[in-house]
Structures are given as C-alpha cells and as structure tokens.
Amino acid sequence: ALGVTATLTSNTPFVTIQDANGTMGDIVAGGAGENVLDRFTVFADPSTYQGYVASFSLSLTYSDGIEDALEFSVQIGTQSSTDPVGPDLYGYYAFDDTDTNYPDAPSYDWVEIDNTLGGAGEKITLGDFGTFQDRSKVIDLPFEFQYYGRRYTQATICSNGWVAMGSTYLTSYRNWTIPGAGGPDAMIAPFWDDLIETSGGGVFQWYDTAEHRWILEWSEMRSEYSGTTETFQAILYDPAYHPTATGDGAIRFQYMTINLTDPVDGYATVGIENHDQNDGVLY
Incomplete structure (x- = not known):
C-alpha cells in the first residue's frame, strides 16, 4: 500500500x-x-x-x-479490587462499597421490608420449603424498567435468589456462571443458589413511592446444602426518576447475612446477564 x-x-x-x-x-x-x-x-x-x-x-x-x-x-490502566467490575459488551459495570475512589460506589443502607420484622413489604407466596419444591412467580412491576436496552413491565421472582425481567416458568436452583444458558433470560442475581423458605422468612416486595424504587428481599432463606440462613436484597430504581446515560435502570444489591457454604453447587452466583444469555457481568 x-x-x-x-x-x-x-x-x-x-x-x-x-x-x-x-x-x-x-x-x-x-x-x-x-x-x-x-x-x-x-x-x-x-x-x-x-x-x-x-x-x-x-x-x-x-x-x-x-x-x-x-x-x-x-x-x-490496571484494574484492582478497588475498581469496578466490567464492563460487559453492553456497557454495564458493577461497583461495590470498596470502590471508594468513584462517585458511583454504593454505601450500605438496609431498608427492612420483611413485615414479620416490622417492614412494610408484602410477602410473595412461593411455597419452596424443601428439595425439588423450587418456585417462581410473575409480578407486575410498579414502573417500566429498561434492562439491556429492553423495556419490561413484569418480572419473575424465584425463591433461589434471582429475579428475571419478563415472564418465565423457570425455577433454576443450580447456579452457573454468567453469562451462560444455565438460568433464565434477562436475569438479575443477587445470590443465585439453592435456597428454601423458612417459617420465619420468605421473599418480600415493596414499592418505595418516596424514593421511586422497587425493593425485593430474600429474608432468612435457608441454604439447601448447609442449612445456613441468607438475607439479601435487590433494589431496582425507576429510570424516570433515577436517569442513566443509556436509559437503563440502576440496580443495587445489599446483603445483611450471607454464608458461602455450598461448594457442591459452586457456592453462589452474583451478577446480571442479558436476554440472549451471551453478555453479562459476573461479580
């Protein structure tokens, strides 16, 4: 040339x-x-x-x-443990509370919604109290939520520590890596593992109208493998009130009590993935 x-x-x-x-x-x-x-x-x-x-x-x-x-x-530059994870191909990043050099680093701010503990949440009736009783339920969202460029008005909540945008019949309990075909499409996984409900806990939802956010809480869920309890949340923010550069909704994971005690099924999976299961962020 x-x-x-x-x-x-x-x-x-x-x-x-x-x-x-x-x-x-x-x-x-x-x-x-x-x-x-x-x-x-x-x-x-x-x-x-x-x-x-x-x-x-x-x-x-x-x-x-x-x-x-x-x-x-x-x-x-060189990524370290105090830098965000990502991006995936779409552009999502995951920040945790150790990424203190960045304004997007979250701070822990637990909002109790379990109504047996004084919270304002509604219990989602699932009925997963033992082996092979895994359950999921389709819920209407309190606002339209954009995720990986697609807009959703429904989500599927599973007892096994995940929520998927849209409607699915899946109840996937065996956690796999992200991205991958092992779970539902458009999955948001704060703690994907084989979990069961306890008599004092369960899965709760609450729409915080003042802050324009939808809170899901897996409260005192029990690990099928070890029997330890896990309490954690996924919070989805209304893009109309919490705008982002892409228009996609912001997501926060919070953890009150977590025990990584399931080596048989790869411990737990934390992250997000798209509707085609070929892109995502694994934390």
Whole structure:
C-alpha cells in the first residue's frame, strides 16, 4: 500500500482525540507501518475507571484512492479490587462499597421490608420449603424498567435468589456462571443458589413511592446444602426518576447475612446477564 494515511476516532465518551490524523507512508505486502513521525494525540478523562476498555475506529486511505477501516480496543490502566467490575459488551459495570475512589460506589443502607420484622413489604407466596419444591412467580412491576436496552413491565421472582425481567416458568436452583444458558433470560442475581423458605422468612416486595424504587428481599432463606440462613436484597430504581446515560435502570444489591457454604453447587452466583444469555457481568 502506498501513501497510507490514517484517521483515528474514539468510540467512548471517556476518551477524546486532539490530533486524529497520522501518516504511515508506504507499507509493503505482509509488512507493518507506524506513524512514528506523525503520532495521534489521545487523552483519557481523569474519571475513567482503571481497567476500562476503550474502543477505537481507524480509517485508512491509500494514495490510489482505496479506503479501509478497522476496529480495536485499548485497556486504560490496571484494574484492582478497588475498581469496578466490567464492563460487559453492553456497557454495564458493577461497583461495590470498596470502590471508594468513584462517585458511583454504593454505601450500605438496609431498608427492612420483611413485615414479620416490622417492614412494610408484602410477602410473595412461593411455597419452596424443601428439595425439588423450587418456585417462581410473575409480578407486575410498579414502573417500566429498561434492562439491556429492553423495556419490561413484569418480572419473575424465584425463591433461589434471582429475579428475571419478563415472564418465565423457570425455577433454576443450580447456579452457573454468567453469562451462560444455565438460568433464565434477562436475569438479575443477587445470590443465585439453592435456597428454601423458612417459617420465619420468605421473599418480600415493596414499592418505595418516596424514593421511586422497587425493593425485593430474600429474608432468612435457608441454604439447601448447609442449612445456613441468607438475607439479601435487590433494589431496582425507576429510570424516570433515577436517569442513566443509556436509559437503563440502576440496580443495587445489599446483603445483611450471607454464608458461602455450598461448594457442591459452586457456592453462589452474583451478577446480571442479558436476554440472549451471551453478555453479562459476573461479580
């Protein structure tokens, strides 16, 4: 290729390009070219997450008029335990309370909704009290919730520590990795494991009208394997009142009591995945 020139484009809001044009000269067949004498100038925003994978497009033009293009990615910085997990292909990240250098890091703020403990929640009747009694139930959402670009008005709640957007008959108790075909489509999994209800607990829901959020609580659920109890929540925020850059709803997981005591079934799975089960964030 003779007289190769290139134009660089950033496909992410975290990266800006000050000088997008470069000259690579002639490149022989099977060879490589560099724009060492006419480099691109690229800046990453200081708020960029460590380990963030930035996407770029490179347009090539040859002196004979032929054009070509390619896509590539560059990781910015090195991800550590105090940085968010992700992104997945769609762009979701998972922040925890140790990611204190980021404004999106959550703080623990338990909202008790179990009505046997004084909460305002409604118990979801499931009836999973033993082996092979796994249950799920379809619930109408209190607001339209966008998830992986799709809008939902219903969700399926399962006793086994997950909620799936839309309607499904599945009651998957055996947790698998994310993403994968082992569970329901469009799954949100705060603690996916083989769980059963106890006489003093269960699964509860409550719509907090003041804060525009829907709270689900698995209260004093018992591990089928070890008998230990687990209490945790998934909170979905109304996108109309808690807007995000993509329009997708924000999600929070909270844990009051957790025991990872199920080595037989891979302990527990925490994360989210899309409706095609080919993209997601595994925490």
